[in-house]
Amino acid sequence: MKRRSFIKQTGAVSTLALVGGLTMPSFTAKKQKHITILHTNDTHSHIEPFKANDTRFPNRGGVARRATLIEQIRQENKNTLLLDAGDIFQGTPYFNYFGGELEFKLMSTLKYDVATIGNHDFDNSIEGLYKQLPNAKFDFVSANYDFKNTVLDTHVKPYKVLFKDDIKIGIFGLGIELEGLVGKKMYKETGYLDPVEITQDITNQLKNIEKCDLIICLSHLGYYYKNNPDKISDLNLAKATKDIDLIIGGHTHTFLPKPTIVKNSEGKNTLVNQVGAYGVNLGRIDFYFDEEDATKSSKGTTILV
Template identity: 65%
Template sequence: MDRRQFVAQTMAGSVLLSAGGLSLGSCSDRKKHLTVLHTNDVHSHIDPFPVDHADFPGLGGLARRAGLVQSIREENPNTLLLDAGDIFQGTPYFNFYGGELEFKLMSKLKYDASTIGNHDFDNGIDGLLAQIPYASFDFLIANYDFSNTVLDGYTKPYKTYLRDGIKVGIYGIGIQLAGLVTKKLYKETEYLDPYEIALDMETQLRETEKCDVVICLSHLGYSYENENKPDDLTLAQRTQHTDLIIGGHTHTFLERPTIVTNAGGRDILVNQVGCFGVNLGRIDFYFDADGAKAQGVTISV
C-alpha cells in the first residue's frame, strides 16, 4: 500500500470542537487550518528498518520522516511538530552518542516541543542535562518537579505557540518514574499527580492564556486493562479544556485517533502512533464561522 492509499484509508471522522477563545470575527471568511504532526517512542531509531525485517520491513528512518514533514509544511506552513517522549535508548546510536545525535537531528527537523519519557533518564538526570544544549526545541513536563535537581530551569510545564492567529497551548505529563527508573538516575525528581496537574494546566491555558487549542503531550500510556495506573483514556475523560492528547510509552499503534467524551461532555482526540519512528501522526484542526473541527490520520513513514 502506498502512502497516499494509507492516508486515505486511515482518515478519522471529524470531531466538532468548542475549542478555546478564537475570535471567529477575526477569521473573516477564510478558514483557518492548523496541522499537528507527532511522534512517540522513537527510541534512537535513526535508520530505516531492513527490508526483510519481520515487523517493519523497510519502514521508518529519520531522513524519510524529514522529507514527509517538509512536504506537509509546504502544504500548510501553520504546522507544529511534537514528540511524546522516549527519544533515547534502543540502538547503538544512543549507546555511543548518549542522545546528542537524536537531539541534533530533531533540531534539524525543527521539532517544536517534546515531553520527557522514562527512558530519557537512562543515562541519568545528569546525562539528560548534558544533551539538552543540542536541542533547539522545548521540553514540556508539568508533573515532574525538578526543583532539587540539576534540571531545574531547563524544562517548562507548558508553552504557547501562535500559528496563523491560532493560539496553541501545549503542556506535558509524565509517567511515574519509581518502579521504571532506578532512583539514582532520576535522583530528587518529584512526581506529581498527573490528573490534578493536567486540570491545572488546561485551565491555565484556556482561561488565563486564552488558547484556542489545548494539547497534552503525555507519556502516561494509552490504557492499562488490569492495572490501576494513570493513562491517556482516563485523562481524556477527566479533563475539560484539553482538545488533543498525544500519547506515548505503551507503543500503541492506532490506525486513527480514539474519540473520548471528556468531563464537559465534549468529544476530544487521543492518539499514539506506535514506536520506532515507523509512523507519523497528523491531526488537522479547521476553524471557520461555524466553529472548529479536527481530523486525524496516521502516516506510514
Template identity: 50%
Template sequence: MDALQSNRREFLKIFGTAAVIGGLAPEAFARSKSTTLTILHTNDVHSRLDPFPMDGSRNAGRGGIVRRATLIEQIRNEQPNVLLFDAGDLFQGTPYFNLYKGEPEVQAMNRMRYDASTIGNHDFDGGMDNMVLQFGKAAFPFLIANYDFKNTAMNGRTEPYRIFKKDGLKIGVFGLGIRPEGLIPKELFKETVYVEPLETANAVAAVLRNDKKCDYVICLSHLGYQYNDSTVSDRVLASKTRNIDLIIGGHTHTFLDAPVNVLNQDGLPVLINQVGFAGIYLGRIDLTFEQGKVKVAADSKAVEVKS
C-alpha cells in the first residue's frame, strides 16, 4: 500500500505539473525564453530608386533599391525575427515621381516586404487622389494616428496603429505626421485635420502597452529629430510621453550613426533613430527580450547601402 501511495504521489507530481504547464498560454513560454528581434528602417527615400550617379559628389554610388533589397534579404536570412518600417516621404525628389506619381516606390517596397510606413509631407505632393491610388497598391499599412482624414478621399485608408507578432512577442506600432499647415499646400491636404501629436502619442501608446499588452511600442514619426524652437520633434516626443520604447524618425534628414537615448516622463530611456535620406543607409536595431527586459545590441547602427 505504501508503495502504491508513493507511486500515486509521483504520478500526480509529474502529470499534475504537466497539466499546469499545458494550460499556460503560448505567450507565457515566449516571455520566459530569450527572443531576438531585428528592426530595419528607412526614411525620406524621396523616390531615389537608383544609386546616386558616379559624379564625384559626396553620395556618389550610394543607395539604390536593388542593393537595399539585397541587404534586407541577407539580414532576413541571418535573423529569425525581422520587422521593416519606413518613416515617410516615400515620394518626390527624382523624375520617377514626376513620371509615375509614386507607383514604382510603392511596388519596390512591396517587393522588399515592408511591414508598415507612416506618411510624410511630400507624400501629399501628387494630391489626395494620387495618395488613394498609390497607397491602394501597397501590400503594407500606412499608420498615422494624428491625421483625421474623415472628410477626405483618404478616409478609411490608413490605420492609427497595428500590432505585429513575432515569436510570441507583441510589437505595437503607430504613426505620427507633421503639421501640414505652412508646409503642404492646402489644395493638396484638403480637409485633413491635424491632431496634436503629444496627446495622441500618449493615448495610443497607453492603449498598446496597457490594453493590448504589447511587449514593445514603436512610433514611426515624421515630426523631425530636433528644432531650435518649441516645435514638437522626436526628442520632445520622447521626453513628454510614456510607454514608447523606440521612435523611428524622418523629415529632417538627420544622419544618426547609432540610436540615441532620451528619458521619458517616467525616467525610462526611449531610443530615437533616423538614417538621413534617399536610402543611403538602412537603420538596424537588434533587440533581445528576456524575462520582461529588453536589451539593445551595442552594435545597432546605420548600415550603408552600397555595392
C-alpha cells in the first residue's frame, strides 16, 4: 500500500467551535476519515480542581471536568485517542497517600489509550511504579529507556500500534535523561538511549515495516531550553528526525495555545504540542485523511478545563 503523502495545516480555532464540531470549508466536499487526538501532560496527581482563590488557576482543572470534556468529544468523534506525556505522579497528598494507585485508576476510568513515563513517575522508585501497573488499564511506551535489567522489563514497550477507522497509528515514547535529575536508587539499572538515534530507528520501523499512516511521539524531553539551546528537546528532536507527524510533549510545563509547526530533516512539517501542567488544559489535534487524493491535514487547539 502506497504511503499517504501529506499536507499539514494548523491554526488556532476557538474551543467552542472545536467542541461543537467545526467543519472547515475546504473539507466539506471530500470523503474523509477523521481522527481526534486528545492529550495531557504533567498532571502531577492533581485530582481535584484548583481552589477559587488560587492565584494561578482558580476553579480550573480536576479529573471530573476533564472526563466530561473527553466524553463530549468522543460522542462527536468515536475515532478519538487519549494520550499522556508523563509525570502522572507527584504533586498532591493523593500521591503521598496512595502512591499512584488513584491516578492510574482514574486514568483507566477515563480510558486513556497510551502514556509515556516522566521523571517524577520514579518518585516512589521503579519498584513503586511497577507495583501500580496493574491499576493502569492502558499501555506505557518508552523507546529510549532500556528496562532489561529492571522490574519493568517487558512491561513497557518501545511503541504501540493502534487502529481507528482503518487508519494505522504508531505511538512511541521518549524520556528525559534521569542521571542528575533522579536519584540512581530510584531508577536502578534503567538505561538511557540517545533520543535522536532511537527515534530514527523507531520511525523507520513504524513507517516502512508497520506501514503506519500516522506517527505520534509521546515525549518527556521538554519543549525547548533557552539557556541550553542545543540540549535535546521536542523542537530539536523534530528538526533532527523525519516521519513524525505529531510530538506530544511534557516536562517543561509549556503552555501552547496551538501546536508549533517545525520543519523536520526533510523539510516536512511536524506538529509539536504541550498543554502546560496540572490538568488545567486538554490538548486536541484533529487529523483528516482524504480518501480521494491521499492527503492528510490537521488542526489543533488547547481546551481550558
